[in-house]
Amino acid sequence: MSELINPLHRFIRPGVTSTTNCPGCGNGIVAQAILRAIDELSMDLDDCVFASGIGCSAWVPSPFFNADVLHTTHGRPIAFALGIKMGLPQKKVMVVSGDGDLAAIGGNHLIHNARRNVEMTVICLNNSIYGMTGGQAAPTTPMGLKTTTTPYGAYENTFDISNLVIAAGASFVARWTTYHPRQLTASIKKAIRKKGFSFIEVITQCPVQYGRKTGSGSAVEMLREYKEKSVSVKEAAKLSEEDLQDRIIVGELIDKEKPEMVEEIMKMKKRASGENS
Amino acid sequence: MKGKRILTGKYFMMGNTACAEGAIAAGCELAAGYPITPATEIANRLAERFPQVGGVFLQVEDEISAIAAIIGASWTGKKVITATSGPGISLMLENIGFAVGVETPCVIVNVQRGAPTTGMPTAGVTGDMVQVKRGSHGDYEIIALCPSSPQEMFDHTVLAFNYAEKYRTPVFILSDAFVGHMREEVVIPPPEQIETVYRKLPEPGTDPTQIKGFLDEDVAPMPIFGRGFKAHVTSSCHDEYGKRNLSDVSALDHFVRKLSNKILKHKDEIIRVEKNYQDAEVVLVSYGAVSRAAAMAALRAGEEGLAVGTFRLITAWPFPEEEIEKMARKAKKIIVLENNLGQLYPYIKAAAAHYADVYFLPPRVLGEIHDPENILKKIREVIQ
Incomplete structure (x- = not known):
């Protein structure tokens, strides 16, 4: 009898047999969506270079993906990815990291590389909490929520990361939840092919540091909540701001063409070296 | 190409300009930086000269990004540089430790200025001499050169690249506002007289699971990206293969000692x-x-x-x-x-x-x- 092997298993680094993810973590759903997108595009992992930062979601590519992976310092993976893209413009550079990493400590690199519209795909796993350090409030934590650093309820306004990245100038932005793996895969495929800065926010469950501690329940309950709260971009357009409070707008939020920085640099180099004159 | 890569000849040249020319002569292809007195002339010169000879200067949002971008580019096989002054180094320190930890060749120029804090930008004060060695957290070794003239700004920059490539480590040029802004005779030799070193790489086609790309006191081959080496590069405690180990303190001991010994074992070849x-x-x-x-x-x-x-x-x-x-x-x-x-x-x-x-x-x-x-x-x- 032949052994049954997951077709995506070929993308997993040999020798890596266990995961550090907690039971019910959304990392696995996102990891599968990324690998499935690469598979469906008939790409090889050698066509890609991955960069990640610090936090649970940064462990999606590192060490699991059998590819070139740079596991960087907290908040900086996009800044490292910029250098990687400059050195290997023909490769697909993908950053996989969390909301704390990309939108709190690393916010400056996020907005500036979105502005530059450097071709890279950034997948932001947004679990609205600092999971690895034990459930501290993040810029994405809902107002009023009790966390380990907001024991009397969070008192800060919440970041809408996708809107931030749109405003900064990215050419492709989508938002999904871990309840939408198929739609997520389709958007990742588009993002990989996009000539520009593409950003995908994935609302994902942390059943241990968020679900258990805040009373949001188990992974299944959190996924059910995402299902109920999600509203498509099209539907959302018909609703008032009040109706949209506490809802998750999902779908492709922006998809436009604009100058991409690496291409613009190539043009500038031609001008400077006199190749066009 | 409009520009010559190596501007062989005799010049009356500013130290910072000579540093930029040294980088180009050494084969550097990518620089990233953020404007800061008294180092800015290095960025200005690279921004002008690089595109003429196939390189790129990126002006990024801060010095944290500058060091991160050059480390990322170094992992693609490029020779890289960033130039700044004390405040910029203070921002870079975490990622300098990263570069040490994952053994990344790069050159970092510190044109030192009046400090502490924002201090006096145009004053030459060598106040960051120990920061380069002790500034990032943890035990590590570093290489730092101290030029005393514009000529040495050129010569030491070439040497810094050679040390960086040979020992897979960040190398500092510890200049200051005096030397950076000094104008003096600078002789740029013909290309054949400029010794340049390039890092050791794994043999093409090596089974990625067999590449020992880290923690060799005699400098491991660097499994740069884009060549199918499937490098797992983490600055967290790791072994020779790049495999992370966060539970065994003897792995940490090994990690720290091997990194330090890589420089200390070769100090007689490095020290001048x-x-x-x-x-x-x-x-x-x-x-x-x-x-x-x-x-x-x-x-x-x-x-x-x-x-x-x-x-x-x-x-x-x-x-x-x-x-x-x-x-x-x-x-x-x-x-x-x-x-x-x-x-x-x-x-x-x-x-x-x-x-x-x-x-x-x-x-x-x-x-x-x-x-x-x-x-x-x-x-x-x-x-x-």
Whole structure:
């Protein structure tokens, strides 16, 4: 009898047999969506270079993906990815990291590389909490929520990361939840092919540091909540701001063409070296 | 191509410009930086020259991004540089530790200025001498060169790239506002006379699971990206294969020691000093711009019939402890000259004080270059 092997298993680094993810973590759903997108595009992992930062979601590519992976310092993976893209413009550079990493400590690199519209795909796993350090409030934590650093309820306004990245100038932005793996895969495929800065926010469950501690329940309950709260971009357009409070707008939020920085640099180099004159 | 890569010839050139030319001559292809006085001319020159010869200068949002971008690009196989001053280095320090931890060749120029904090940007004060060695958290070794002239801004930049590539490590140029902004004769040699080194790589086609790409005291081949090496690069504690280990402290011990020993084992090949203390009773120890005043003071002292020699640290790190000890065994008195309140002085004293009396002399006013007359006064004082 032949052994049954997951077709995506070929993308997993040999020798890596266990995961550090907690039971019910959304990392696995996102990891599968990324690998499935690469598979469906008939790409090889050698066509890609991955960069990640610090936090649970940064462990999606590192060490699991059998590819070139740079596991960087907290908040900086996009800044490292910029250098990687400059050195290997023909490769697909993908950053996989969390909301704390990309939108709190690393916010400056996020907005500036979105502005530059450097071709890279950034997948932001947004679990609205600092999971690895034990459930501290993040810029994405809902107002009023009790966390380990907001024991009397969070008192800060919440970041809408996708809107931030749109405003900064990215050419492709989508938002999904871990309840939408198929739609997520389709958007990742588009993002990989996009000539520009593409950003995908994935609302994902942390059943241990968020679900258990805040009373949001188990992974299944959190996924059910995402299902109920999600509203498509099209539907959302018909609703008032009040109706949209506490809802998750999902779908492709922006998809436009604009100058991409690496291409613009190539043009500038031609001008400077006199190749066009 | 419009521009020549190596501008062979004789020039009247600013130190910072010479540094940029040294980088291009060494084969550097990517720089990233953020404007800062007194280092900005390096960025300006690279931004102008690089596109003409196939390179790129990226002006990024902050120095954290600058060091991150060059480390990322170094992992694609490019030779890379960033230039800044003290405040920029302070921002870079975490990622400098990252570069040390994952053994990334890169050159970092610190054109030091009046500090602490925002200090006085146009004043030349070598106040960051220990920061480069101890600034990022944890135990690590670093290589740092101290140019004293525009010519050395060129020569040391080439040398810094060679050290970075050979030992897979960040290498510092510890310049200052005096040397960075100084204009002097700079000779750029013909290409065949400029020695350039490129890092060792794994054999193409090597089974990725068999590549020992880290933690070799004799420098592991670098499994750069884009060649199918499937490199797992993490600055967290890892083994020779890059595999993370966060539970076994003996793995941490191994990680820290191997990284340090990679530099210490080769320190005799790295360390450079300039010695001129034959039969000297008093030796003036200095580095960088101050060494120019020291040489002048020694000359004047000689004219007075005093036996005064000089010892110049070209590499501040790894620290030339043995060379200093050797010198101290011959000299009776040592005067350490620094344009700060004594940063390398404790290290020099520790190496020398068993054999000679060690004194320290800052300039009369920090940020001024030492007055040779003032040094002479100190020499007469210690001889009595």
